[in-house]
Amino acid sequence: MTSNDRQAEHMTMNAKAWDAYHPAYMDFHLKAHPDFFEYLAGGGVYLDDYERRLAGDVTGLTVLDVCCAGVADEAFSWENLGANVIACDLSPIAIEIAKQNAARLNSRIQFVLTDSQVLAPVESDSVDLVYGRYLWWFEDLDATMRTWFRVTKPGGRLLISEIHPLAECLEAERDLFRLTHSYHDESPEYGVFTATPLGERFGGWQGPGDRCVGFFHPTWRTVNAILDAGYQLLRMEEVCPLENSGDRRVDLPKDLYLLARKPAP
Numbered sequence: 721m722t723s724n725d726r727q728a729e730h731m732t733m734n735a736k737a738w739d740a741y742h743p744a745y746m747d748f749h750l751k752a753h754p755d756f757f758e759y760l761a762g763g764g765v766y767l768d769d770y771e772r773r774l775a776g777d778v779t780g781l782t783v784l785d786v787c788c789a790g791v792a793d794e795a796f797s798w799e800n801l802g803a804n805v806i807a808c809d810l811s812p813i814a815i816e817i818a819k820q821n822a823a824r825l826n827s828r829i830q831f832v833l834t835d836s837q838v839l840a841p842v843e844s845d846s847v848d849l850v851y852g853r854y855l856w857w858f859e860d861l862d863a864t865m866r867t868w869f870r871v872t873k874p875g876g877r878l879l880i881s882e883i884h885p886l887a888e889c890l891e892a893e894r895d896l897f898r899l900t901h902s903y904h905d906e907s908p909e910y911g912v913f914t915a916t917p918l919g920e921r922f923g924g925w926q927g928p929g930d931r932c933v934g935f936f937h938p939t940w941r942t943v944n945a946i947l948d949a950g951y952q953l954l955r956m957e958e959v960c961p962l963e964n965s966g967d968r969r970v971d972l973p974k975d976l977y978l979l980a981r982k983p984a985p
Contacts, residue, residue, distance in 0.1 A: 727859050730908070730933045731810065731835060734857060737913035737930035738811040742790040744927070746817055748919045749791045756793070760825055763800050766793040771851075771881050774955060774979045778803040781848035784871065786836040787857065790817030795829055798851065805829045806847070808836050837864045842871045852880045856934045859908070861941060865949035875984035878951055884958060884976040885938050892972070901936060908933045939976060951980035 750756055765772070779802035785795040788807035795807035795818070807829050809815055815833045822829050832841050837858055850868045858864045868878055890897040913932040915925035937945075946953060958973035 730859055733930070734932050735810050735812075737932040738789075738809075739813040740927050740930055741913060741915070741919075741925065742811055742813045742817055744919060744925050745916060746790050748916075748922050749793070751922055752918060757821075757824055760793070760796045760800065765797040765800055767797045767801075768881075770957060770959060770975070770977050771879065772801070774957075774977055775849060775851075775877075775879055778849060780804070782806065782846065783849045783851055784808070784842065784847040784868075785851050786839075786868070787852075787854045788814070788818055788831070790814040790821070792818040792821055792829070792831075794851070794853070796821070796825060796827060799827055799829055803849070806832060806842065808832045808834050808839065808842075810835050837867060839867050839871055844870050845873050847871045848873055848876045850876070850878045852878060853882060855880070855882055855937050855942065858937075859935050861935075861937055861945040862948060865945040865951070869949040869951060869982060872951075872982040874982055876982050877954070878946065878978075878980040878982075880942065880946075880976070880978040880980075882942075882976045882978075884973040885936065887972060887974050888936060890972060897972075903938055906936055906938070906941065908935060942976075942978065946978065946980050951982055953978065953980050955979040 753759065778798060781803050783798045783803040783805050785798065785805060785807040788795045788809050790813065792807055795805050799805045807818065812833055815831050818831050822831065834841055837860060850872055852868065855861065872878060885903065889899060889901045889903050891900050910931060910933050913927065913930050919925045943953065957977040959975040960971065961974050
C-alpha cells in the first residue's frame with residue numbers, strides 16, 4: 721500500500737467515525753451551553769483571549785476555519801467579530817448540522833465539505849486569516865501547511881491554536897510526571913472512537929465503535945512545517961493554566977499558539 725493509499729484509508733476511517741458522532745456531539749454541546757443559540761445570536765464569541773489578541777481586528781477580513789465541526793461555534797464567533805467566514809470539515813454530517821445551525825442564526829458563513837489538507841474548493845490567495853486547530857487529525861503536516869499557505873493572501877496570516885504537545889505526553893502524579901507518550905513518536909495512533917472530552921463529561925457515547933486514527937506532532941514539527949511552507953513566524957506563545965486543574969500541574973504548558981504571515985511581494 722502506498723502512502724497516498726494509506727492516507728486515503730485513514731481519511732475514510734476518520735470521516736466515518738465523525739459522521740456517526742456529530743449528532744451526539746451537537747447534543748453534548750447544547751447540554752454544556754444551553755444558551756448556545758441565544759448567546760451567538762446576541763453577538764457572543766467562543767474564542768479565548770489569546771486567539772482574539774493574536775488575530776487582532778478581523779472586521780471585513782476573510783477567515784478560514786479549517787475544521788469547523790457541526791457545532792461551528794468558532795466559525796460563528798469569527799463572524800460575530802465582523803469577519804467573512806469560510807468553514808470546512810471532512811464530514812458531510814458535520815457540514816449538514818453546521819448549515820442547519822447557520823440557518824437558525826441567519827448566518828452567511830460559507831460551509832465547504834473538503835479535506836483541509838487539500839482544500840480543493842478554496843481559491844489560492846483568497847484568505848486573510850487561516851484559523852488552524854485540531855492538528856491531531858492531519859497526517860501530512862508539511863502538505864497541510866503548504867495548502868494553507870496556498871490559500872492565504874500575500875500579507876495574510878496563519879493562527880494555530882492547539883493543545884500543547886507536552887500536555888499530550890506528560891501526566892501529573894503528585895509531585896512527579898508520568899510519561900504517557902514519547903515526544904518523538906509520530907507513528908499513527910489507532911483506536912476506537914468513543915467521544916471527545918466534551919462527550920466524556922456527559923457519560924461518553926454509545927456509538928458503533930468505529931475505528932479512528934490520530935497523529936501526534938511535536939512543536940518542532942509544526943514550527944518547521946509552517947516555515948518550510950513559506951510563512952514567516954511572528955509569534956509563539958506557550959500558556960500554562962492559571963491554577964491547578966487537578967490532572968496537570970501549573971508548570972506544564974497546556975496550550976500552544978503560533979502566529980505566522982505569508983510574505984507580501
